[in-house]
Amino acid sequence: MAYRPTQRTEARRTATRERIVGAAHDLVARGGYREAAVAAVAARAGVATGTVYRHFPSKAELLTEVFRRASQHEVDATRAAVDALGPGTPAADRIAAGAEAFTRRALRGRRLAWALLAEPVDPAVEAERLQFRRAYADVFARTIADGVEDGQLPPQDPAFTATALVGAIGEALVGPLSPTTHPTDADANALVARLIAFCLRSTTDQELSPDVHRRAA
Amino acid sequence: MAYRPTQRTEARRTATRERIVGAAHDLVARGGYREAAVAAVAARAGVATGTVYRHFPSKAELLTEVFRRASQHEVDATRAAVDALGPGTPAADRIAAGAEAFTRRALRGRRLAWALLAEPVDPAVEAERLQFRRAYADVFARTIADGVEDGQLPPQDPAFTATALVGAIGEALVGPLSPTTHPTDADANALVARLIAFCLRSTTDQELSPDVHRRAA
DNA sequence: GTCTATACGTCGATAGAC
DNA sequence: GTCTATCGACGTATAGAC
Numbered sequence: 220m221a222y223r224p225t226q227r228t229e230a231r232r233t234a235t236r237e238r239i240v241g242a243a244h245d246l247v248a249r250g251g252y253r254e255a256a257v258a259a260v261a262a263r264a265g266v267a268t269g270t271v272y273r274h275f276p277s278k279a280e281l282l283t284e285v286f287r288r289a290s291q292h293e294v295d296a297t298r299a300a301v302d303a304l305g306p307g308t309p310a311a312d313r314i315a316a317g318a319e320a321f322t323r324r325a326l327r328g329r330r331l332a333w334a335l336l337a338e339p340v341d342p343a344v345e346a347e348r349l350q351f352r353r354a355y356a357d358v359f360a361r362t363i364a365d366g367v368e369d370g371q372l373p374p375q376d377p378a379f380t381a382t383a384l385v386g387a388i389g390e391a392l393v394g395p396l397s398p399t400t401h402p403t404d405a406d407a408n409a410l411v412a413r414l415i416a417f418c419l420r421s422t423t424d425q426e427l428s429p430d431v432h433r434r435a436a
Numbered sequence: 437m438a439y440r441p442t443q444r445t446e447a448r449r450t451a452t453r454e455r456i457v458g459a460a461h462d463l464v465a466r467g468g469y470r471e472a473a474v475a476a477v478a479a480r481a482g483v484a485t486g487t488v489y490r491h492f493p494s495k496a497e498l499l500t501e502v503f504r505r506a507s508q509h510e511v512d513a514t515r516a517a518v519d520a521l522g523p524g525t526p527a528a529d530r531i532a533a534g535a536e537a538f539t540r541r542a543l544r545g546r547r548l549a550w551a552l553l554a555e556p557v558d559p560a561v562e563a564e565r566l567q568f569r570r571a572y573a574d575v576f577a578r579t580i581a582d583g584v585e586d587g588q589l590p591p592q593d594p595a596f597t598a599t600a601l602v603g604a605i606g607e608a609l610v611g612p613l614s615p616t617t618h619p620t621d622a623d624a625n626a627l628v629a630r631l632i633a634f635c636l637r638s639t640t641d642q643e644l645s646p647d648v649h650r651r652a653a
Numbered sequence: 654g655t656c657t658a659t660a661c662g663t664c665g666a667t668a669g670a671c
Numbered sequence: 672g673t674c675t676a677t678c679g680a681c682g683t684a685t686a687g688a689c
Contacts, residue, residue, distance in 0.1 A: 277685085277686095339566070340559055342557055345557070382607050382611065384604070386604045386608060387601070390599050390604075393566065410596075413593060417596075417600050439670070439675065445670065473661085475661090489662065490675095490676065495660095495661065
């Protein structure tokens, strides 16, 4: 009789896969991609090294999945922070809330945030970074667009501003998240304050005089 | 008689090395890292593949050197654009000039700029990216610090603002530089205008009300 | 899942410099 | 005569096609 996967074997297989992803996630969160050697992942998941390759074609694919899940979680959390504020909340407050949530979460889970944001890693994961930057930008872009729509924010291209903000926030976090740095709580608060101020300046302030446009033409 | 390298053989060796680096640079500028296969580099440099490995321990090391040189060139060009303005020039104009020079150069050599800024690549090169982001930030930080010093710009942490600006500019360029995009001249001008406006808003506008700091505390 | 094409890195041989 | 830079084919891994 031919072998056919049953629900039971499927479930076992899925469970093993999840344990592997979970183990890899934990190791990345603990010590970055460097700690996520396939042998270490397998050991933590309670499987043999070869088993990892029965579920993922390569280490890069495994790391990509870990990255994708963790990043999506952060995007969702950022969006939730923005949406948590009631319907009448000013756009500026929403933007500040998103920036603050993102930053505080990153500083709380520094090692994981560093892995997601800046740690040099396989090009396959790098490609995912480009995608998720856009996802973050979409969160801000929607809020900015709403604010422009109802006149709370000055006229601007919401997608552009949002993209620039995401770049600014990310780059500002690279230093503080770097494994060689050890920011205090005061440092963290100062960073959040600066980031919020930066975001609001670049989003809410009035357009500059037309000579900016002349200069660029 | 024992063999000892002479000036002549040294010069030949250096020349070969330079040809290899130059060939790799050209290929990266033409089609990104993907085009820079070792065999292709060797062919363009007029040497055998094995020769490349007599000068570089690995492809990653070769690409790292290419990246480092090209990036340093851009940093220098950006700094030159900032410094080209006379001693009395307002800090805001300097910042705008730096942002514009960087952006226009990137848009002119899109493929190379994409490789330097965003193309997924070996982690060794990625690590260099982190370094050069700081170098770009230093260019802006100095100008901002001068502006704050003499009261042209509102009080702020120059290093922070500069870092955020570099992130913002870089991220805003990712989309337009992407090989799948084909911006027109009008697009390029609009992008430059938006970037300059963004940089000036976030650098020159007055500090926000103290409740921003309350919010972050 | 297999198979092929591509690409990195190595190695023994060779030519030429000292 | 000794040493080294160079060559270019080959081993091996991987990725993409079917």
